[in-house]
Amino acid sequence: MKVIIAGAGAMGSRFGLMLHQAKNEVILVDGWPEHIDNIKKDGLKANFNGEEVVAQIPIYHQNEVASVDFSADLVILFTKAMQLDAMMKEIKNMVGTNTKVLCLLNGIGHEDVIKKYVPLSNIILGNTMWTAGLEGPGKAKLFGNGSIDLQNLGEDGRDATEEVIACLNKANLNAKYSGNILSSIYKKACVNGTMNGLCTILDSNMAGFGETDVADAIVESIVSEFAAIAKMEKADLNIEEVLTQIKSCYNRETIGLHHPSMYQDLIINNRLTEIDYINGAIVRKGKQYNIETPYCSFLTQLVHAKEQILGAK
Numbered sequence: 001m002k003v004i005i006a007g008a009g010a011m012g013s014r015f016g017l018m019l020h021q022a023k024n025e026v027i028l029v030d031g032w033p034e035h036i037d038n039i040k041k042d043g044l045k046a047n048f049n050g051e052e053v054v055a056q057i058p059i060y061h062q063n064e065v066a067s068v069d070f071s072a073d074l075v076i077l078f079t080k081a082m083q084l085d086a087m088m089k090e091i092k093n094m095v096g097t098n099t100k101v102l103c104l105l106n107g108i109g110h111e112d113v114i115k116k117y118v119p120l121s122n123i124i125l126g127n128t129m130w131t132a133g134l135e136g137p138g139k140a141k142l143f144g145n146g147s148i149d150l151q152n153l154g155e156d157g158r159d160a161t162e163e164v165i166a167c168l169n170k171a172n173l174n175a176k177y178s179g180n181i182l183s184s185i186y187k188k189a190c191v192n193g194t195m196n197g198l199c200t201i202l203d204s205n206m207a208g209f210g211e212t213d214v215a216d217a218i219v220e221s222i223v224s225e226f227a228a229i230a231k232m233e234k235a236d237l238n239i240e241e242v243l244t245q246i247k248s249c250y251n252r253e254t255i256g257l258h259h260p261s262m263y264q265d266l267i268i269n270n271r272l273t274e275i276d277y278i279n280g281a282i283v284r285k286g287k288q289y290n291i292e293t294p295y296c297s298f299l300t301q302l303v304h305a306k307e308q309i310l311g312a313k
């Protein structure tokens with residue numbers, strides 16, 4: 001397939017590299033000049049499960065793609081939530097009438113942005129348990145395993161979605177069709193709504209937090225707020241399943257040593273976080289549905305306070 005990775009940070013680099021290795025024609029689009037220059041000059045470098053690899057993958061700055069001639073079969077969106085609208089605007093010339101657009105960002109409600117640029121029949125929503133980090137511009141650190149759940153938004157898009165799943169699986173990305181992607185997105189949002197903000201505030205990786213004797217109580221309080229909102233949105237959650245998925249993040253042998261992407265943003269890179277699209281989204285929806293969300297509200301405020309103390313940009 002001809003694939004555009006729109007947002008080629010840590011996760012975009014992982015997906016770009018694995019799809020390139022599986023012989024797809026991949027191009028990367030990003031907005032970070034130093035990262036783009038390094039990949040153009042030396043290729044995309046990665047520590048891939050302990051092995052140093054280099055891949056020559058074309059990369060473009062998002063403000064230069066209007067003139068790039070590449071009719072993509074698939075666009076995979078991997079910007080940060082707050083960069084999504086700008087990216088959609090800049091790549092819109094590369095999104096043809098048959099181009100499928102797969103959104104794998106963390107958080108809730110990204111379809112509202114994508115719908116402004118892409119017909120419903122071409123939108124695929126998903127979420128992923130893969131992880132990734134950047135060691136610096138042009139160099140990714142990729143370890144562990146993951147999975148992807150996805151579903152077309154338009155009613156008759158199943159066949160095309162299965163083709164996308166086949167393409168992802170050829171690259172060992174472990175994708176599967178979800179019969180209820182909204183539930184799946186809420187389930188993943190519970191993982192991010194606990195791990196991301198808590199590890200960021202507590203300065204911990206996921207294993208470190210999970211091994212404390214208060215982890216269960218904190219996680220259950222936050223998850224109960226996500227579940228109350230999910231129910232109002234007809235995306236009922238199986239709480240036991242959600243808690244099991246969260247606890248799987250504590251495993252040191254798999255992804256427990258990972259610092260969630262929010263930690264990487266704020267603590268490592270001094271950048272603003274996606275908290276408003278995760279716990280903050282639950283607070284906004286709580287107001288709409290008249291549901292109290294004190295834990296999500298407090299965690300959102302703590303993360304914003306930390307952004308301000310650190311002068312994040």
Ligand SMILES: NC(=O)C1=CN([C@@H]2O[C@H](COP(=O)(O)OP(=O)(O)OC[C@H]3O[C@@H](n4cnc5c(N)ncnc54)[C@H](OP(=O)(O)O)[C@@H]3O)[C@@H](O)[C@H]2O)C=CC1
Binds near residue numbers: 128
């Ligand atoms: N990392 C992970 O393990 C996981 C992340 N996700 C989700 O995937 C999406 C993409 O996340 P992720 O790949 O982690 O994002 P990254 O922060 O690695 O990259 C996103 C964008 O941020 C900019 N950027 C990144 N680092 C820097 C820096 N040091 N200085 C300046 N600009 C920088 C780049 O674009 P620009 O210059 O245009 O700002 C880049 O495209 C998010 O929604 C995230 O929540 C989901 C699962 C796991």
Ligand SMILES: CC(C)(CO)C(=O)C(=O)O
Binds near residue numbers: 249262
């Ligand atoms: C790995 C995981 C699941 C941690 O919450 C994630 O999505 C992230 O880092 O943003």
